[in-house]
Amino acid sequence: MPPLNLTDKETRTKFLPHCRLKQGEIWHDPLGKHVVGCGDCCDETFVRDLMAGRPKARLAIQDPPYNLIMFARRSVEEYLSFCRKWVENTYRALDDNAALYIWMGADQKNHFQPLPQFLSMIAETKFVSRSFITMRNQRGYGTQKNWMAIRQELLYYTKGEPEFSVQYTDIPKILRGYYKHVGGEEKENLDRSRSQTIRAGNVWVDIQQVFYRMEENVENCPAQKPLKAIERIIFASSKEGDTVIDFFAHAGTTLLACERTGRNCVTCDIDPIMAEISIRRLEHFRRTGKTGWQRANPFDDITVTMADVSPPSHPVQSTISDIPA
Numbered sequence: 001m002p003p004l005n006l007t008d009k010e011t012r013t014k015f016l017p018h019c020r021l022k023q024g025e026i027w028h029d030p031l032g033k034h035v036v037g038c039g040d041c042c043d044e045t046f047v048r049d050l051m052a053g054r055p056k057a058r059l060a061i062q063d064p065p066y067n068l069i070m071f072a073r074r075s076v077e078e079y080l081s082f083c084r085k086w087v088e089n090t091y092r093a094l095d096d097n098a099a100l101y102i103w104m105g106a107d108q109k110n111h112f113q114p115l116p117q118f119l120s121m122i123a124e125t126k127f128v129s130r131s132f133i134t135m136r137n138q139r140g141y142g143t144q145k146n147w148m149a150i151r152q153e154l155l156y157y158t159k160g161e162p163e164f165s166v167q168y169t170d171i172p173k174i175l176r177g178y179y180k181h182v183g184g185e186e187k188e189n190l191d192r193s194r195s196q197t198i199r200a201g202n203v204w205v206d207i208q209q210v211f212y213r214m215e216e217n218v219e220n221c222p223a224q225k226p227l228k229a230i231e232r233i234i235f236a237s238s239k240e241g242d243t244v245i246d247f248f249a250h251a252g253t254t255l256l257a258c259e260r261t262g263r264n265c266v267t268c269d270i271d272p273i274m275a276e277i278s279i280r281r282l283e284h285f286r287r288t289g290k291t292g293w294q295r296a297n298p299f300d301d302i303t304v305t306m307a308d309v310s311p312p313s314h315p316v317q318s319t320i321s322d323i324p325a
């Protein structure tokens with residue numbers, strides 16, 4: 001069965017009653033670890049409620065819509081005004097010493113908007129820029145008339161002076177021949193290394209993009225990030241027991257990564273269906289040890305018909321105002 005058409009009004013009307021959160025509501029994990037909200041992360045009061053009773057976060061992993069193909073497309077000014085609000089709310093939710101990672105897109109057909117404008121906007125805040133990471137996707141687009149587009153940009157900023165733990169990939173070190181004298185002895189670079197594998201730098205080529213054959217795949221979540229990428233960020237920039245925030249939950253990847261690594265996640269999504277999928281993914285993992293559903297539907301309690309997966313009869317955009325409560 002192909003993925004559900006969650007932009008279709010009728011399909012959404014059928015699935016919404018199966019979502020436990022309405023706009024502004026918050027789910028508290030019965031095990032006391034995580035919090036999932038359904039609401040607008042630009043809303044200062046909603047974010048304050050989400051964080052209530054929780055220690056300030058040591059890490060934020062934000063993956064907003066990129067103002068590109070998927071989700072609603074707005075003018076750059078509107079997009080920046082949206083970003084300014086969630087960046088401010090992120091700053092307030094973070095500890096004095098904390099890390100912020102932001103996945104960001106660049107429209108190559110349109111002067112790479114909104115990346116340059118976003119970089120200028122965040123330069124006006126108190127966040128300090130630290131790294132510009134590129135993750136290589138396996139699949140790309142535009143192969144015949146342009147360079148294949150295979151990159152995902154990840155920006156790393158800090159507030160104060162958070163700790164950072166160096167991370168290693170699984171790629172074995174194969175380059176030899178860089179000798180140095182250490183304690184009167186000539187040593188080859190591998191002898192001097194802390195690891196037999198390559199350290200993760202600011203270009204990541206070792207992470208598989210999520211696709212339908214992978215266990216972690218969550219159907220209906222086209223913007224899902226790989227767990228391996230999120231866990232690399234978590235291990236580099238937080239410790240066990242820390243609070244990690246993610247205001248754009250979608251498939252609940254940060255939530256699941258926090259569960260697997262012993263962090264406490266505070267997350268939300270403006271779309272009740274995405275908030276529900278995130279909670280269900282955590283519950284599914286706790287029940288089965290599985291990280292996703294591969295090709296199966298997370299809503300196995302609802303009978304899916306072809307009408308739910310066919311092209312929309314009344315298309316709606318996933319914008320703040322269009323999502324039914």
Ligand SMILES: C[S@@+](CC[C@H](N)C(=O)[O-])C[C@H]1O[C@@H](n2cnc3c(N)ncnc32)[C@H](O)[C@@H]1O
Nearest residue numbers: 040041063223224225248250251253269270271
């Ligand atoms: C790019 S996806 C995030 C992908 C996520 N990192 C993952 O791995 O599954 C963006 C998500 O942000 C949500 N969103 C858009 N605007 C929002 C807002 N103002 N507040 C909260 N969530 C929002 C969308 O519904 C969508 O699910």
